[in-house]
Amino acid sequence: MINELLSKRVQAIAPSGIRKFFDIANQMENVISLGVGEPDFATPWHIRDEAIYALEKKRTAYTANSGLWELRQEIARYLERRFGLEYDPQDQILVTIGGSEAIDLALRALINPGDEVIVPEPTYVSYRPAVIMAGGVPVAVPTYEEREFRLTAEDLLPHITPRTKAVILCYPNNPTGAVMERQDLERIAAVLSQHSLVVITDEIYSELVYGIEHVSMASLPGMYERTVVINGFSKSFAMTGWRLGYAAGPRELLQAMTKIHQYTIMCAPTVSQYAAVEALRNGMPEVERMVQEYNRRRRVMVHGFRSIGLSCFEPKGAFYVFPRISDLGMTSEEFCTKLLMEERVAVVPGTAFGESGEGFVRCSYAYSLQSLQEALRRIGRFVERHAKQG
Amino acid sequence: MRQEILQILEADSRLSAAQIAVMLDTTEEAVQQEIRRLEEEGVIVGYHTLINWEKADRDVVTAHIAVKVTPQRGSGFDQTALRIAEFPEVQAVFLISGDFDLMVLVEGATIKDIARFVSTKLAVMDTVVSCTTHFVLKKFKQNGRIYERQNGDERPNILL
Numbered sequence: 422m423i424n425e426l427l428s429k430r431v432q433a434i435a436p437s438g439i440r441k442f443f444d445i446a447n448q449m450e451n452v453i454s455l456g457v458g459e460p461d462f463a464t465p466w467h468i469r470d471e472a473i474y475a476l477e478k479k480r481t482a483y484t485a486n487s488g489l490w491e492l493r494q495e496i497a498r499y500l501e502r503r504f505g506l507e508y509d510p511q512d513q514i515l516v517t518i519g520g521s522e523a524i525d526l527a528l529r530a531l532i533n534p535g536d537e538v539i540v541p542e543p544t545y546v547s548y549r550p551a552v553i554m555a556g557g558v559p560v561a562v563p564t565y566e567e568r569e570f571r572l573t574a575e576d577l578l579p580h581i582t583p584r585t586k587a588v589i590l591c592y593p594n595n596p597t598g599a600v601m602e603r604q605d606l607e608r609i610a611a612v613l614s615q616h617s618l619v620v621i622t623d624e625i626y627s628e629l630v631y632g633i634e635h636v637s638m639a640s641l642p643g644m645y646e647r648t649v650v651i652n653g654f655s656k657s658f659a660m661t662g663w664r665l666g667y668a669a670g671p672r673e674l675l676q677a678m679t680k681i682h683q684y685t686i687m688c689a690p691t692v693s694q695y696a697a698v699e700a701l702r703n704g705m706p707e708v709e710r711m712v713q714e715y716n717r718r719r720r721v722m723v724h725g726f727r728s729i730g731l732s733c734f735e736p737k738g739a740f741y742v743f744p745r746i747s748d749l750g751m752t753s754e755e756f757c758t759k760l761l762m763e764e765r766v767a768v769v770p771g772t773a774f775g776e777s778g779e780g781f782v783r784c785s786y787a788y789s790l791q792s793l794q795e796a797l798r799r800i801g802r803f804v805e806r807h808a809k810q811g
Numbered sequence: 812m813r814q815e816i817l818q819i820l821e822a823d824s825r826l827s828a829a830q831i832a833v834m835l836d837t838t839e840e841a842v843q844q845e846i847r848r849l850e851e852e853g854v855i856v857g858y859h860t861l862i863n864w865e866k867a868d869r870d871v872v873t874a875h876i877a878v879k880v881t882p883q884r885g886s887g888f889d890q891t892a893l894r895i896a897e898f899p900e901v902q903a904v905f906l907i908s909g910d911f912d913l914m915v916l917v918e919g920a921t922i923k924d925i926a927r928f929v930s931t932k933l934a935v936m937d938t939v940v941s942c943t944t945h946f947v948l949k950k951f952k953q954n955g956r957i958y959e960r961q962n963g964d965e966r967p968n969i970l971l
Contacts, residue, residue, distance in 0.1 A: 446968045456969035546971045717819075717834035724833045767968040788964075790823075794830075 434550045439773055442758055446767040453796045454767040455784040458595060460659035460740070462714075462787075464696075465707040468658060471699035472692050480695055486683040488516025488667070489694040495701040496667055504627070504637040506650065508669040515679050516689045516697075520625045520653040520666035522682070525551050527621045527649050527668060528587070530677035532557040536586035541572045542775025543743075545595045545623070549775075557586065563777035566745060569734050570599035574612045581612070587619045590638060593626035596774045596783035597743040598719075598736020603636045614643035619674065621649050625666070626739040628657035628708050631716045633737050639670070646671055649678075654693075656739075657708055658700045663693040715740050718786040718793055725797035726784075729804050740787045743771065747780030749807050756782060759807075764799040812837065816845055817854070822955075824858040863950070863958050873902075873918050873947040874925045876933065877911040879940040888912055891938045900928055911943070922946065 437443075446456060463469075487493065493510035500506040508514050517523040524547065528538065532555040540548045541562045552559040562580050564570045572590070590609075592601040601609070613620060622638040639648040653666025668678060719736065726733040726744040733744040746756045753770035760766050771778025786793055812835060819831055826834075828842040835842070849855040864871040880891050888906055892913055896904045903916040915933070919925045925944065934942050950958055 443969045449968065452968050454966075454968040457966045458971050459966065461964065461966075720836050721830070721833050769969060769971065773971060 430554055434553055439754060439770055446761055452765045452767050453792055455796050456767040456769050457785050457787060459661040460787050462659040462711055464660050465704060467703060468696050468700045472696040475692050475695035480691055484688045484691050484694055486688055487679050488689055492516055492694045492698050495698050499701050500669060505640050506637055512672050513675050514667060514669045515675055515682060516667045516694060518664045518686060518689050520623060520651045521547060523651045523666050523668035524623060526678040526681050528552055528555040529681055530674060531586050531619055537582060537584045538586060539580050539588040543596055543771055543778035544591050544774055546773060548589045561775055566734055570597040571601055571605050572609060574608045578612055581616055585618050587621055589621045591623040593630055593738020595739055596741050598739045598741045600630060600633060600738040602633060606636055606638055606641055610641045610644050619647055623651045625653050626656050627652060629712060629715060629740060630738045631719060649674055654697050654700055658704050663696060665689055665693040665697050718790060721793055722786050729801045740785055742784050743781050745781050753779055753782055760803055764803045766796050766799045813845060861954050861956055870920055871918055872922055872925055875945045876915040876917060877943040878913040878915055880912040881938045881940055898932060
């Protein structure tokens with residue numbers, strides 16, 4: 422009976438076909454996993470310590486709806502310092518429960534029934550359902566390995582219609598590790614600034630870039646007034662479990678988002694907010710240490726996959742590599758299932774991130790070097806065996 | 812590259828030059844050459860294994876001995892420090908600021924061994940004025956490593 426009563430929107434969200442594979446993988450023992458989208462580092466101790474201190478000081482009440490004033494000020498300083506973005510902490514910054522809430526808020530604040538939202542793929546799994554839940558229509562734009570999964574104006578342009586309300590960018594990208602450098606963004610910005618739409622740019626991996634500088638979409642000419650920047654603490658400071666992110670953007674949009682936020686959430690977790698203040702004030706050396714470590718692992722992974730004989734473009738951001746496995750004559754899902762069963766290594770099929778992920782798998786390197794090397798050994802054995810058969 | 816190699820080897824000296832080369836995006840030869848130079852210059856002094864002896868079925872008693880020393884004309888504390896360092900049971904010798912002069916780390920199989928060392932070898936040296944022995948009761952962290960890690964990787968195998 423309940424099934425008939427469920428909202429059509431929720432029903433419209435297709436149950437994930439690879440859920441079963443994930444369930445199997447998560448129940449298996451002794452698996453070497455490269456399947457996790459969060460840092461393996463614990464939150465730096467000084468940040469955890471600050472949270473304990475906040476509890477001792479009885480900082481257990483709600484904060485202002487849009488977040489602790491101190492924290493919003495620190496966020497404003499951080500965005501200015503790191504990306505040259507100027508936002509008024511008074512009414513242009515909203516502290517949310519992870520970047521995820523901020524994305525949901527932005528979509529709900531913008532979308533009228535039937536509005537289209539462009540989502541370049543492969544990309545993080547939540548955007549599509551979030552668009553549907555908000556009553557919008559997701560429009561997938563494939564990106565390609567040949568161009569290192571960068572989004573080009575040519576890819577984008579044919580999908581912009583009068584119904585396009587927003588574009589969701591996620592660079593550095595989960596699952597590919599792709600980045601958009603300044604000139605890449607400039608080409609996109611030239612197109613986007615000609616249209617009446619909003620850019621939702623999820624820059625949660627902005628600190629995790631290697632050998633390049635992260636450029637925020639909002640910092641480009643003509644983009645500030647039509648861009649909402651989503652960022653947070655999960656990836657940069659290894660704080661996933663604290664559930665803390667934020668949005669910064671044009672006043673009117675932030676006001677609308679705050680309206681939804683205050684009635685559904687009230688405010689982000691208070692202890693996490695105090696910890697985040699400490700993270701922004703004193704956490705950068707630890708971030709640099711983690712980035713250096715990720716970078717070394719990244720090189721080990723790219724080199725490892727290429728030595729195995731799989732094509733693997735060099736990702737310059739996040740903590741994923743996205744090798745191509747289609748040469749083995751398997752689909753992504755087949756590859757992942759067989760690899761799990763035969764070698765007990767868990768990786769994620771590219772199709773989990775959109776159709777254009779077919780032929781690829783996502784491997785996270787948020788693991789110890791020892792685990793990565795063991796995983797590469799096993800994958801090497803697996804590929805050798807199946808290449809012979811094929 | 813030098814600093815990075817040192818940092819990597821300090822954390823795990825078993826990594827090969829080939830592995831380090833991949834991590835630093837350089838060639839195996841370049842890493843080998845740099846490591847050889849670091850060894851020759853005495854920057855890299857040795858490669859050791861950090862062992863939690865409590866778990867290895869061998870009793871090891873460690874003591875930190877605070878030693879007051881009469882400095883000598885010409886050599887200061889150096890000569891005494893180097894003489895102490897020659898004893899095989901001595902693991903480390905540091906010159907320390909403050910209330911005493913040398914911190915001497917000694918290892919032995921039993922407390923008696925260490926007592927014997929202090930009374931028959933260390934305290935009787937001409938330049939040694941006094942010794943205060945502190946026995947180590949439990950080691951929590953050494954060389955940047957915490958001995959008892961509370962828990963391993965608790966993340967599920969797949970999480971998007």
